[in-house]
Amino acid sequence: MAQVARIGHASDQAPADDPGQPGTATEGLRIGPLPAVRTVRQEERKGARDMHDANGRPRLRIRPLALDTGRENVAVISRRSEALRPEVFRGFSRVELRCDARVLLATLLITDDDALVGPDEIGLAEPAMRRFAEPAGSLVSVTPAAQPPSLDAVRAKINGATLSGPEIAAIIDDVSHFRYSDMEIAAFLVGSASFMTSGELLALTDAMARAGTRLGWGSKPVVDKHCIGGIPGNRTSMIVVPIVAAHGLTIPKTSSRAITSPAGTADTMEVLARVDLGAEEMRAVVAECHGCLVWGGHVNLSPADDILISVERPLSLDTREQMVASIISKKLAAGSTHLLIDIPLGPSAKVTTTHEAMRLRKLFEFVGDHFGITVEVVTTDGRQPVGRGIGPVLEARDVMAVLANEPHAPADLREKSLQLAGHLLEYDAGLRGGAGVARARELLESGAALTQMQRIMRAQGPSDCAAVLGPLTADVLAPRDGVVTGIDCLLLNRLARTAGAPIDKGAGVDVMRRIGDRVEQGEPLYRIHAADKPELELAIATAARASGYAIT
């Protein structure tokens, strides 16, 4: 029984089964209206106060670590650190760093290597260092991170509750300040995926729009277009923006990079110009050119949206409500007054039936109306790629061919862009009632749109990415004579991605045959471009299983 005897050594206290006897070294600590709590202290902490926090815990000196940890904040401490009582912490647990009023939540790694982080130091990886914004050598205190209180609302949602506006605002505030771990974000998204009320949708949109930069523009209307995506090629924004800007309407376009697709507009524009502009640089370009084509990542519009998307995409979560909240929140933050939404419709598009498109349109209009944005929704042909190229360099080639009025430029990309630009131009009072498309055609054919695009490219500055068409190619051939009756957009996207796009800007798929075309056995249907052999071979293996073409 020695072990038990050793345990009961709190010898100067009353035994627990004799509650009438208070401890001897009592302090008169009181709680509430009554003397509800007495404390017994047996220890005093020692050490220089400046090296200790208000609770007497040692502080640690910040040491920058040359570690890129992406979106995650990462801190590294020594297993021997006194400040941390490392037995409280485990690898990958979450910690809270404090330095005066500044607070940062980070994921913790523990090291035994003094050369990396000494016992009186805390290593901060680059993103954590940047976000905490305290100089190296500053003293911070570290405690186990409490979960953000807004997680209670996430749990309630998983259990079937409807969330209030303040609850949703608290969740989005925590998400946008990097206080949620990936798994907590996933719980929120999956828990909301099955059901969201109209009120929750409006609250989510509003909270997301308020979370980051909010742009304002001197003149109105401020127009924008957005495609819900899923169609390979389809790089209409890069033609619509110069046309609309050439007319003089304000069109400050921010775009995303691809996450699971082979190219986003930002990836393709980056072949031609710099896209990672900040909000002030973006303002300058729009002031000069009426429009821009920049990546949204540095403008910080609806940053919670970017964070949610970075979890949604790898999990392939794609609900209507989250899509609408994402798009409208970005446009609200961008200061848009008039928005054109393009919903491609086709068997392998995101939306496959007119009924579904109608429901989505109503949802966009409902949310747009609530926030005072004029939203117009058009459904377009989403049965096959728009343009020929899939992948940044190939798409940029198509875009410039259309703007330059080259004879072989893809007619479908040209016509679709003119229709969309025409819609937007009619937000100019002078062009209402159908004059928009004719004006768009005039601006394109005259070369005004091309000149405007060159002006925008110059204003944004040169891209520093080396964009060369992938030198390794493989042609995928028709297995029989016949007519192309269908093209699987999902498969062509996957192929271009497998070939290396968008990371290899020159990788992708060049489409040679479209629906309705007659083909002979052995004729190429499309060409795969890659920069490296492993990617090419993976893409060939994928195409060998299914070409994505129906020929009858």
Place this chain on the structure above:
Amino acid sequence: MAQVARIGHASDQAPADDPGQPGTATEGLRIGPLPAVRTVRQEERKGARDMHDANGRPRLRIRPLALDTGRENVAVISRRSEALRPEVFRGFSRVELRCDARVLLATLLITDDDALVGPDEIGLAEPAMRRFAEPAGSLVSVTPAAQPPSLDAVRAKINGATLSGPEIAAIIDDVSHFRYSDMEIAAFLVGSASFMTSGELLALTDAMARAGTRLGWGSKPVVDKHCIGGIPGNRTSMIVVPIVAAHGLTIPKTSSRAITSPAGTADTMEVLARVDLGAEEMRAVVAECHGCLVWGGHVNLSPADDILISVERPLSLDTREQMVASIISKKLAAGSTHLLIDIPLGPSAKVTTTHEAMRLRKLFEFVGDHFGITVEVVTTDGRQPVGRGIGPVLEARDVMAVLANEPHAPADLREKSLQLAGHLLEYDAGLRGGAGVARARELLESGAALTQMQRIMRAQGPSDCAAVLGPLTADVLAPRDGVVTGIDCLLLNRLARTAGAPIDKGAGVDVMRRIGDRVEQGEPLYRIHAADKPELELAIATAARASGYAIT
């Protein structure tokens, strides 16, 4: 237009709009029954083959990093590494390491510090190093990790599908091999939280039981008990196991450590003896003593369960189906033939109504029947803590007081343990029909149970954790005269945890008044123990908001 002209430099190939002309440097690569693909290669990779993989990519030398990253596998590469084309990778993306037939998925960090990881090296943090089990200096190839294919089934489940046995087995296989990220695990759990069919539940239980170690025992019955948890104190296993083992029945008990509670049985047993035994050591203890009280973590029973729980708990996901699959899978893997489940019932327990307890009982019996385990379910008083102590050292004190037949030992803990032990003893043919409790009492009162416990402690070996009762204390006092009519178990658990349990083994709450007790204003209701002032003050602040006692 210079930028666009520069793009179109793949000059020795046919233009895409002239598909009839194949490239000049054609290789006769064929796919399927037709010559479906032709490849054009313009580059050959150079370099020593041994330093390159089958695709011509450079390999990297493994360098161990003294970094503890918990459950996660972490790899670190240089931003200048040729092998990795680091522009393909982002911090916290997932990579696949290959060395001959061995494969490891890891989370990637990127460094600019050559002293940490050089351009021809890959740093592996401790858990990754251990799981990959390749020596330092071995050559590995690194590619972006494909998502585990079983994630398609997770997505289907989120969208409302019912999963097949093989789909669930594939998910659990991937989870138990650390192929799922936290966010993917969260998606599976949250997606399954709202609905799971009986077939899915059986498949999940079966897959989890098969995923790790499976123990077998020479003699039958092999008995076990399990409490679904939630009640502070309640450390009955540490009394039941020595009683049942003293009788000679086999009771190989594995327990968990606390994740969100102030103590698990493993944490409390660790005050008295070593608990981190492997499967072979556990076998030896059971061979010698008929029973054991070890932590399950090193025995590797149903390891997927541990991984799922490590995501469930912080998210506070607690569905009936996941609970039943978790418990039964562990007992199947442990080779149990007879299982007693304790469901405490009370207003702040996990189960609050008899109706709910009945449904849970049926579910346990349904799954147990399917797998041929005799499952008996008892509901017990869960209105208040069982025993006095909450927290490892305080609970160990209570357990040893009961086993030593000390006069002030908590009677409730003693009687509950005797009832449970009595149920288990009746699985011995000679004790059927009500003789179990009398036999249990005899084994306890004679000192046989204490002797058996000391034998088990000796066989498991001494604990190396210093377990001393928390020297800082605060008494929480009755605010008025009256009778205790309710105790909030959740709040007392939270208080003990806030005070530092289970990390500080000596921290916790010592309960002095129970339901039905008459108290006078200013009398202590319970005493908080802590090792450090910050924890004590946090706990005091929590108790000041609500003591957890109803007095009327």
